[in-house]
Amino acid sequence: MEYENGRIKGFELKFKSLNKDIERYQFALLDLLEAGKIELVPPAKSLIASHYYDEGYAWIVDSYFERGLLDQLERYFTPEGEVHFPPGETTRKYLDRMLEMGESARVRRIWRAYIMLMKTEYWFYVRQGQKYEELVAQIPGLKRRLLSVMTDYRALLVKTGATAAKLARLDADIAAIEAEKRPKPKGKTDNRQMTEDVFWELIDHGLGEQSLGERLDTLPERLALFKPAEIRRFDQILRHMDNAAYRNDIWALAYLLRGGCSDDSFEEFRGWLILQGREVFEATLANPDDFDVALYHGESGGMDALRDAAPSAFDLREGKPMKPVKAPLLELKGPYIDEEDFASYLPRVAAAMRAA
DSSP, X not given: OEEETTEEETOOOOOSOHHHHHHHHXXXXXXXXXXXXXXXXXXXXXXXXXXXXXXXXXXXXXHHHHTTOHHHHHHHHSOOSOOOSOOOHHHHHHHHHHXXXXXXXXXXXXXXXXXXXXXXXXXXXXXXXXXXXXXXXXXXXXXXXXXXXXXXXXXXXXXXXXXXXXXXXXXXXXXXXXXXXXXXXXXXXXXXXXXXXXXXXXHHTTTTTSOHHHHHXXXXXXXXXXXXXXXXXXXXXXXXXXXXXXXXXXXXXXXXXXXXXXXXXHHHHXXXXXXXXXXXXXXXXXXXXXXXXGGOOSOOOOXXXXXXXXXXXXXXXXXXOOOOOOOOOOOOBSOOOOGXXXXXXSXXXXXXXXXX
């Protein structure tokens, strides 16, 4: 392969995953650099900045558009980790391209995913700002960005013929953000005890139909319909599930899927794994090597929002902070596995990742 006119000539896309093709392309750039076929551009540009943006990236994404691989494109542009900013200029360009193709439903879903994740972060800061003064200073910036993206989303809804009811719901949401006051949950009190079955019912709500951001945004409101003791019990069960996944073999799985995994990354991965629902979570713990790598799209997150769900729900219901729940310290379980042995320990996952 050679690098000519801004991209790698001879590089073949697999068209199975946009994230994986991008990752393969970037590794191919690194190979060319190490072979002395390309050079970094002085004074201090990175390899990605000098040889990937904009030609290489545009070629890869355009190729997916040309093949009509809209499901893969939607998965790529839909955030599944922590989001602090709205879609950037380049992303918006591709979302506009989807709109021109008549894919307004996809574009709406992607915008909602951004908004819901940003809302989750915003409400966390508003609530925590009551206890930690240093967080208060960050709220105006978060609010400004969130209101900006929600205003842009409203314009999109108008442009794509949204109903008056949808616009009214969004307007009410915007008003709550501006007032920094989350609305009280609507609905009757749920008198059930918080068992593991009920916990998973709450986690699985919207699975396969809503983005991760939408599910995390509504979780505190759904949880707030339970009695205070049951809200606290939800937090206890969550910590139990997190502890159950704190294993060396699950860390090996996260490492292979992510191409590396730090302590913080593993924490986020465990949250993401819980959010994949009961069936996936329990099957993964039973045999990590049977994990379907097609579920993973190159990004994982949600643990921060999961851990804030119960305190936020308690605050919504009772109007006061929830006392911390006692939980055992995380203890890494299972036999130790060297990083160099991860692939041999999980051969099916390793093979699937090589083929992706």
